[in-house]
Amino acid sequence: MKYPTLRLVALFAFVVPVLLGVSPAPAQFGGFFGGPKIDTISTDDLHKMLVQKQQSEAKAREAGKPVPLADFVVVDVRSEAEVNVSVIPGAVTKAEFEKNAEKYRGKLVIPYCTVGGRSGAYAKELVAKGVKVKNYQGSILKWVGAGLPVVTLDGELTNRVHTYSDRYKIPPKYEQVTR
Known part of the structure; x- marks a missing residue:
């Protein structure tokens, strides 16, 4: 033997x-x-959800009605240096999510990072706590790869994207930031 x-x-x-x-x-x-097996969400599905959320919020504001609460939250799990460059529109930081956990109770949580590794690990932590999760595999690199917008934490459009490492490439319309 x-x-x-x-x-x-x-x-x-x-x-x-x-x-x-x-x-x-x-x-x-x-x-x-x-x-645990972690479900994932595609770029198209995430984009559609965010657009629908934005449209329903705009309609409510126009009608002078309360803004409806979404049944999901997008969480950027990247470092402070990374999120200070840009985020997916409508996303909250991991710190904000954890600080206001009660506000997001019962909602689908969609974490993302640069490519999906850190968000996948965070998704497993959340699933272990009984949270409904879908990891955005491909994360911000896939988002900008589809030519979708990114914003600053203040909500201002930007073309800057922190890619964690210069080994990752992004489309030319974006400015790559690694530090």
Whole structure:
């Protein structure tokens, strides 16, 4: 038998916990072996949701009615340096989301980052807390790849996009920021 120690480790790591009714592998191995399945949202679907939200808010304002609350929230999980450059219109920062968690209770949470890795990890944290989540896989790079607008935290249109690293490329109509 080749590698008997490895087989023994596999037995203790996977079989014994299952027999005990627990599954420590995802926690012990950083989610390498899975964890909860996280649904994703496409750029088109996210864009449609944001446009519909904006249109219903504008109609309410025109009619002098209260602005309806959306049943979702888009959360930018990038660093402060990144979000200070630009965000997807309508997004809130992770800090704002967590500070006002009660305001967003029961809503679909759509996290994003640069490409979807950090937002995917955050989505798993939220799912573990019972939050309904769809990760925006591809994140802001996919958003600008589709030629969609980005704004500053003050809501002003901008063409600047923080890409975390210069290894990522964005369309020429945007200004790439890495620091």
